[in-house]
Structures are given as C-alpha cells and as structure tokens.
Amino acid sequence: MPEAPVAGASEAQLAAAEATASIQAAAYQRYLEQRGARIAAYDELIAVHVAALQRYEADRASHAADVVAAEAKFKAEDLAQYEADRAAFRAAHDIARKNVDRMAFAGQVPVNVQGAKPGDYIVPEQDGDGIKGAAVTKPSFEQYQVAVGRVIAIEADGRARIIVKVA
Numbered sequence: 001m002p003e004a005p006v007a008g009a010s011e012a013q014l015a016a017a018e019a020t021a022s023i024q025a026a027a028y029q030r031y032l033e034q035r036g037a038r039i040a041a042y043d044e045l046i047a048v049h050v051a052a053l054q055r056y057e058a059d060r061a062s063h064a065a066d067v068v069a070a071e072a073k074f075k076a077e078d079l080a081q082y083e084a085d086r087a088a089f090r091a092a093h094d095i096a097r098k099n100v101d102r103m104a105f106a107g108q109v110p111v112n113v114q115g116a117k118p119g120d121y122i123v124p125e126q127d128g129d130g131i132k133g134a135a136v137t138k139p140s141f142e143q144y145q146v147a148v149g150r151v152i153a154i155e156a157d158g159r160a161r162i163i164v165k166v167a
Helices: 011-097 141-146
Strands: 108-111 121-127 130-136 149-154 160-164
Touching: 108 149, 121 141
Parallel strands: none
Antiparallel strands: 108 160, 121 130, 121 149, 149 160
C-alpha cells in the first residue's frame, strides 16, 4: 500500500502516489467486477445442484413407491403362484424319487442284504436271472476284488449300510 504523501512532498512524489492510487483503484474495480461474475457462476451452480437434488428426491420417491407396489403384487399374486408351483414340484419330485431305489451319499449307501455284520464285505452273487448281495466275513482274493463295499452299520430295518468300494 502506498504511503500517503507527507506535507512538503515534491511534485514527483505526489504524482507517483496519485498514479499508485489510480492503479490500485483500477485493480480493485476489476476485482469487484470479477467477484460479481464468480458469485453469479456460483449461484448458477447452486441452482443446477438444487434442480438435480430435486430430480433425485423425486426419482427416489418414485422408486420407493415402485418397490412397495411390486412387493404388494408379489405377496398378492406371485407368492401364491410360487407356493402352488412349489407344492406341485414337490409332489412330482416325490413321485419321481420313488423310481430310484437308493443313492450313495458320501460313499455310504444302504443295501438289501439281511444278516450282515459290521466289517463284512458285500459280494455280488448270481440269483437266477438277477443278482443279489451276500455278506462275506473273510473273502477270498477273488471275492474281495468284486466286492461292492464293506458293512459299516446295520439300519433299523435290518439292512446293511456299506461304504462303497472304489474299483
């Protein structure tokens, strides 16, 4: 900031002080003009933001209403249809499941062999035109080779539960 001219200052000093004050006044005037433009730009950005926020809030409210309507429709129509379809599937599944005799779970399966003891091997034998299993306590090497598994437990109905032997 320029110093104020002192009493008794020369004309050159007064002219320099006047020129400096004039330059500073012009700079301040440019600052005020630019400040007004910056404030106007900021106000415009705020207006754009407020409009976007209002659109967002409207979209959010619309989405919430859509969710409530979809949930009501699901509970009124789709859930009932789902439950009916599920009951029909379970009935068809039970019918189809009855066609399958047994399925191994983690290598364990019950077999239709009565009188076996834990530790026995189940060896297939010819039974007329079919096949049956026989419990063998001490199998020969040939019987061991064709054995389907080893008894690990006896089921409540007397059937043997075996661990399936990997061939």
